[in-house]
Amino acid sequence: xxxxxxxxxxxxxxxxxxxxxxxxxxxxxxxxxxxxxxxxxxxxxxxxxxxxxxxxxxxxxxxxxxxxxxxxxxxxxxxxxxxxxxxxxxxxxxxxxxxxxxxxxxxxxxxxxxxxxxxxxxxxxxxxxxxxxxxxxxxxxxxxxxxxxxxxxxxxxxxxxxxxxxxxxxxxxxxxxxxxxxxxxxxxxxxxxxxxxxxxxxxxxxxxxxxxxxxxxxxxxxxxxxxxxxxxxx
Amino acid sequence: xxxxxxxxxxxxxxxxxxxxxxxxxxxxxxxxxxxxxxxxxxxxxxxxxxxxxxxxxxxxxxxxxxxxxxxxxxxxxxxxxxxxxxxxxxxxxxxxxxxxxxxxxxxxxxxxxxxxxxxxxxxxxxxxxxxxxxxxxxxxxxxxxxxxxxxxxxxxxxxxxxxxxxxxxxxxxxxxxxxxxxxxxxxxxxxxxxxxxxxxxxxxxxxxxxxxxxxxxxxxxxxxxxxxxxxxxxxxxxx
Numbered sequence: 013x014x015x016x017x018x019x020x021x022x023x024x025x026x027x028x029x030x031x032x033x034x035x036x037x038x039x040x041x042x043x044x045x046x047x048x049x050x051x052x053x054x055x056x057x058x059x060x061x062x063x064x065x066x067x068x069x070x071x072x073x074x075x076x077x078x079x080x081x082x083x084x085x086x087x088x089x090x091x092x093x094x095x096x097x098x099x100x101x102x103x104x105x106x107x108x109x110x111x112x113x114x115x116x117x118x119x120x121x122x123x124x125x126x127x128x129x130x131x132x133x134x135x136x137x138x139x140x141x142x143x144x145x146x147x148x149x150x151x152x153x154x155x156x157x158x159x160x161x162x163x164x165x166x167x168x169x170x171x172x173x174x175x176x177x178x179x180x181x182x183x184x185x186x187x188x189x190x191x192x193x194x195x196x197x198x199x200x201x202x203x204x205x206x207x208x209x210x211x212x213x214x215x216x217x218x219x220x221x222x223x224x225x226x227x228x229x230x231x232x233x234x235x236x237x238x239x240x241x242x243x244x245x246x
Numbered sequence: 247x248x249x250x251x252x253x254x255x256x257x258x259x260x261x262x263x264x265x266x267x268x269x270x271x272x273x274x275x276x277x278x279x280x281x282x283x284x285x286x287x288x289x290x291x292x293x294x295x296x297x298x299x300x301x302x303x304x305x306x307x308x309x310x311x312x313x314x315x316x317x318x319x320x321x322x323x324x325x326x327x328x329x330x331x332x333x334x335x336x337x338x339x340x341x342x343x344x345x346x347x348x349x350x351x352x353x354x355x356x357x358x359x360x361x362x363x364x365x366x367x368x369x370x371x372x373x374x375x376x377x378x379x380x381x382x383x384x385x386x387x388x389x390x391x392x393x394x395x396x397x398x399x400x401x402x403x404x405x406x407x408x409x410x411x412x413x414x415x416x417x418x419x420x421x422x423x424x425x426x427x428x429x430x431x432x433x434x435x436x437x438x439x440x441x442x443x444x445x446x447x448x449x450x451x452x453x454x455x456x457x458x459x460x461x462x463x464x465x466x467x468x469x470x471x472x473x474x475x476x477x478x479x480x481x482x483x484x485x
Contacts, residue, residue: 027333027360030333030336030337031332031333031336031353031356031357031360088417130444130446131446133449134446134448134449134450137449137450138449138450141450180428183424183428184421184424184425184428185421186421187411187417187420187421187422187423187424188417188418188420188421189417190417190420192412192413193412195411195412195420196411196412196453199407199408199409199411199412199424199427199451199453200408200448200450200451200452200453201450201451202424202427202428202431203404203407203408203427203428203430203431203451204431204446204448204449204450204451205428206427206428206429206431206432206435207431207432207434207435207445207446207451208435208446209432210431210432210433210435210436210445211435211439211445211446214435214436214439214445219354220432220435220436221354221355221358221429221432221433221436223429224357224358224361224362224365224429225361225362225365225422225425225426225429226424226425226426226428226429226432227425228421228424228425
């Protein structure tokens with residue numbers, strides 16, 4: 013038998029017992045993503061369809077039909093990249109817009125104000141990176157309206173967190189559909205969205221990393237939610 | 247593998263995947279890759295057969311799949327390193343002595359890294375590399391050193407996974423690795439805030455190739471060739 017001193021010290025206790033100590037690691041955390049799914053009327057099993065099928069979910073609005081793989085096969089291609097990157101670019105425009113709205117409102121103070129400045133600048137860089145990757149194929153900048161979201165710091169923080177969680181889940185959902193070049197373009201972006209989400213959660217007193225593997229969201233669900241919040245002027 | 251490891255992995259099999267990977271996002275993703283139901287996939291995990299390995303036999307592009315396996319194995323070594331690091335800090339009492347919020351941070355990160363090991367081992371099956379021996383040179387015994395190293399390690403994992411995501415021949419593995427990448431990024435942001443750094447210091451996280459990550463890991467000397475002794479009559483630390 014081969015064991016080291018420290019393994020011996022842990023002997024008799026499971027890894028879980030060692031890690032948990034007096035803490036309940038299962039502490040429920042009502043994620044915004046959960047709320048979104050409930051509002052969208054999706055069952056848990058719908059949500060858990062998984063990332064591979066994510067882009068091909070049924071009952072897509074017409075605008076997203078392009079993201080659905082034809083005849084069940086989801087071959088990545090430059091043309092498909094352009095569609096997907098434009099979908100992600102829209103999310104970046106909305107995020108950049110919301111942080112700008114929050115900063116201009118003047119209601120944010122302390123660390124939340126700092127976060128809005130830092131994250132806003134980073135979303136601007138994401139917009140620039142995706143525009144660069146898309147070149148002439150980049151979609152036009154949408155008209156945005158955020159109403160009075162920025163007038164209340166708590167409301168702003170909730171709205172920002174929902175967008176960050178949605179964006180991270182949307183990127184994961186498209187991971188299987190992009191070409192290697194496009195994946196390299198977005199890999200360092202999705203992680204920054206997750207960092208923003210963790211920071212916002214921490215500020216709100218919520219668990220910054222509520223699960224060991226993050227979920228994907230289909231383009232359909234993301235688009236439906238965007239419509240619902242009404243930030244993009246149609 | 248020692249019997250202690252077996253007991254530990256049994257405990258993890260029955261609990262961590264279900265409890266920590268609550269939404270089973272990763273399992274679902276991987277199960278989809280191979281056209282299995284999640285339940286079938288979990289059964290396979292339980293009996294320890296490798297889903298990836300099983301898929302290799304079925305795919306004509308065995309070379310590409312083999313390369314995917316190598317990439318995942320490097321990730322696995324890194325997850326071993328991280329989970330051992332947090333478990334070591336638990337065992338030497340450093341985590342217990344930290345303020346409550348910080349203690350929660352360290353325990354949650356440790357639990358996630360253990361879950362990641364379990365998940366990757368399940369995907370790789372008998373192609374999974376064995377856990378190396380680790381020697382943290384006392385870093386886990388000092389709260390300040392432990393925290394600083396945790397920040398560096400989480401940031402490095404983000405760079406590693408961001409660099410590997412485009413390299414999988416099987417694109418579904420890219421999506422699955424994305425679902426781990428975002429979690430490591432959350433860890434990094436949380437760790438940075440705990441340590442008093444800005445949680446997000448770059449607009450776009452840089453990707454590091456495996457060779458660069460290898461060099462960083464080598465410089466820490468955390469991975470030991472062999473334990474210095476096979477058995478100790480008396481533990482060096484009595485806690």
